[in-house]
Amino acid sequence: MSLTFAPTESKDAIALHLVPSDAVAPWAEGLPKAASDWFARLGFSGAPGQAMLAPDGNGGFIAAAGYGSAEQRKRSRSPLAAAAATLPEGTYRLETDLEPDAANEAALSWLLAGYRFDRYKSATAQKAALIAPAGVDAGRIEAIASGEALTRDLINTPASDMGPDELEDAARALASEFGADIDVTAGNTLLEKNFPLIHAVGRASPRAPRLIDMRWGQDGPAITLxxxxxxxxxxxxxxKxxxxxGLMKKDMGGAAHVLGLARTIMALGLRIRLRVLVPAAENSVSGNAFRPGDVLTARNGKTIEINNTDAEGRLVLADALAYAGEETPDRVISMATLTGAARVAVGPDIAPFFTDDEDLADALSAAARRMADPVWRLPFHDPYEALIEPAIADLDNAPKGGFAGAITAALFLRRFAAPVSSYTHFDIYAWNANGAPGRPVGxxxxxxRAILGAIEDSLS
Incomplete structure (x- = not known):
């Protein structure tokens, strides 16, 4: 699919007005009489999500489109996506002045309304097109939409067609497109190169585990995802x-996120030294699967008592984080579908994050508000460190008790991110169970976007 704006020189573009319910009358008075009468006759009230077109009275051409949006924006993450899905075929030009952040949000939501996952089933393409609103950097919004489309496509693909090898293929295609360097360590070579936890988690599957390492950019701060x-x-x-x-095809959602974010960063040409590390594996069952009670040794020498083989994500991340820290980049950011506890804490719509970097925490919160990408900071609560320290090893991969599961998982990961001075972890859900415009089920x-905004702010 192509998530792009219509050309600015598009002829016969229809004026699209975002109309709050308390301003319908003065808005209608400024329209040609035929259009104003039409809206009044058909009862346009500016109700949230209401869309209506009016003729100009001269041969049946469309004079304007009205869309009730004020309350809709308060209740929806994608304020203009419903209009894109509702309005008939045509090219539209936004005639309502919006603040810059609101204009960017509206433009992005329109593009995301055009997303379709059609690998296995034909889907009807969106027929309504939008000229980029005034003041909106069309190329930047298109790059953000393209990055999100890549993330969604990777997660939506079933595991039969998205194993470690196919995830590697996706990373290689991305590297080829943007001239990035890529190196992959797979199978028993993981043991030879000291990635024992990635190997342990993936060794029971016939699909070999691997570590994908992609690098791009020569100048600027070093940021590892x-x-x-x-x-x-x-x-x-x-x-389980x-x-x-049933939803475990999405357990590679963290990988999909960093690859999608990398796509946007590279498309925008941000001045950073980007590195992307993806420990890819399939946690399967066979005679050589790692066991509850095993003690494994990580890349950095820490020993881990396995009290639950279903807490495997933090294991593969541990090796990758230790590897990332060996180069002491300026910042390391991890993303993972890691704990159900995070969903209990903030629900499926908000991405909790953990960091000791106060400046980055403030930057992420500010960027999240500006870019309509809600995040919420949870604490690296040091007194809980004792919960991840078992009797016979350095660390416990699944502390008993069930309390503070998202925090103890984040504390576990922080042990491997040293000596990096700025480490941030996102515990994401990566799934939408309830369909909405611009946010279909899946x-x-x-x-x-919050991470992107924070990076952009740091470069300005």
């Missing part, structure tokens, strides 16, 4: 029940 790439998670020997296994990107 690490994304959990567990392409399917059975839970291992601590087998069927209901919990894969969802979370937190990536």
């Amino acid at each position: 690490v994304g959990k790439g567990v392409c399917f998670d059975t839970g291992g020997l601590n087998l 029940p069927g209901a919990s296994m 894969a969802l990107q979370q937190g990536a």
Whole structure:
């Protein structure tokens, strides 16, 4: 699909007005009489999501389109997506002045309304097109939409067609498109190069585990993105029940997020030294699967007692984070579909993050508001460190008790990010269970726009 704006020189573009319900009368008075009468006759009230077209009275051409949007913007993450889905075929030009952030949000929501996952089933393309609103950087919004489309496509693809090898293929295609360097360590070579946890998690699957390492950019701050790439998670020997296994194709959502974000960063040509690390594996069941009670040794020498093989994401991330820290980049950011506790804390729509970097925390919160990408900071609560320290090893991968699961998982990961001075972890859900305009049921990107905005702010 092509998530792009219509050419600015498009002829016969229809004027699209965003009309709050308390301003319908004065707005209508400024229209040609035929259009004003039409809206009044058909009862246009500016109700949230109401869309209506009016003729100009001269041969049946469309004079204007009205869309009730004021309350809609308060209740919807994608304020203009409903209009894109509702309005008939045509090219539209936004005639309502919006603040810059609101204009960017509206423009992006229109493009995302055009997203379709049609690999296995034909889907009707969106027929309504929009000229980029005044003041909107069309190329930037298109790059953001394209990055999110990549993230959604990767997550939506079932595990039968998105294993570690296919995830590698996607990373290689992205690297080729933007001239990035890529290196992959797979199978038993992981042991030879000291990535024992990635190997342990993936060794029970016939699809070899691997570490994908992509680099791009020569100048600017060094930023490393690490994304959990567990392409399917059975839970291992601590087998998940069927209901919990049904969505596990999305357990590589962290990998999909960092690849989609990398796509946007490279398309925008941001002046950073970008590195993307994806530990990719399938957590399967076989005779050589790692077991509850095993003690594994990570890349950095820390020992880990395995108390639940279904807490495997933090294991693959541990090796990747230790590897990332060996170069001491300016910032390391990890993204993972890691804990159900994060969803209990903030629900499926908000991406919680953890960091000790106060400046970055403020920048992420500000960027999240500006870019309509809600995030919420949770604490690296040091007194909980004792919860991840078992009796016979340095660390416990699944502390008992069930309390503060998102925090203890983040504390576990922080142990491996040293000596990096700025480490941030996002515990994302990456899925939308309830369809909405611009946000269909299926894969969802979370937190990536907030990270992008914070990076852009740091470069300005």
